[in-house]
Amino acid sequence: MTVLEVMERANSRDTKLVIAFIKDAVMKIQSSTEENLKVDRQTITKNTRDYALPTDLISLKTVSILDTEDDGKYKRISRLAYDPLVTEDTSP
Amino acid sequence: MSFDTGKNYVYSHHGKTLRLWRFRRTPAKDVDTEGRTTTSGWHSFIYPDETIDSGLRIEYTAIEKPFVVEDPDENSSLTEPSSVSELSHINMNRMLSLAVVDYVKAQTAERDGNIQAKEYFMREFFNKLADNESNKNKAFVAQAVSPYAVK
Numbered sequence: 001m002t003v004l005e006v007m008e009r010a011n012s013r014d015t016k017l018v019i020a021f022i023k024d025a026v027m028k029i030q031s032s033t034e035e036n037l038k039v040d041r042q043t044i045t046k047n048t049r050d051y052a053l054p055t056d057l058i059s060l061k062t063v064s065i066l067d068t069e070d071d072g073k074y075k076r077i078s079r080l081a082y083d084p085l086v087t088e089d090t091s092p
Numbered sequence: 093m094s095f096d097t098g099k100n101y102v103y104s105h106h107g108k109t110l111r112l113w114r115f116r117r118t119p120a121k122d123v124d125t126e127g128r129t130t131t132s133g134w135h136s137f138i139y140p141d142e143t144i145d146s147g148l149r150i151e152y153t154a155i156e157k158p159f160v161v162e163d164p165d166e167n168s169s170l171t172e173p174s175s176v177s178e179l180s181h182i183n184m185n186r187m188l189s190l191a192v193v194d195y196v197k198a199q200t201a202e203r204d205g206n207i208q209a210k211e212y213f214m215r216e217f218f219n220k221l222a223d224n225e226s227n228k229n230k231a232f233v234a235q236a237v238s239p240y241a242v243k
Binding site: 001002003004006007008010011012015018019020021022023024025026027028029030031032033034035036037038039040041042043044045046047048049050051052053054055056057058059060061062063064065067068069070074075076077078079080082083085086089092 | 096101102104105109112113128136137138140141142145147150151152154159176178180181192195196200217221225226
């Protein structure tokens, strides 16, 4: 469906406003459903705890870690229900 | 070498940062050099203790090519337009495109101060999202029959 068709169906003449609304709708759809999934891979560095989430992330689905001893399978890991006692280790 | 990663790692997230923790299991009665014992069953979290190339995999939803030049219902290879115009296509299937129309109608109604119409169109928007999701699950479920089942 083209932007023009959306404008005609919604009875609107403001192209820029309709395009902005369409972007909002796409964002809402991606937030509620899994229409377009992406995968980001990062190298885990020894003694480094923090990793950046993808900048275009809308909704986090799974986090997995590579198991090199099991034929290179990525295994899904769990989210911590609470913060650990150690907040920072200055000499990990 | 990473092993049993599904059980040995956990994560938490803080804003834009994902924190990885390695789960360290210690013996129930671990005696240190000064004769002290740890609490029975005590486990602790440590920082990742090894480097794993491409070891972290994050699966997420994102906006990718919201507008395309070609009609996504007729083409599989799609290109993003340099600038979005009235002739650009929404990169969604027909059902979700109709949901987008409802969303635009809802926002337009809100700008006009018609909250009742806005709520009606938002309900239509979410109905179409639900329809689109349930349309993917219309598959029959097969079940094996045991050899001694009464028929």
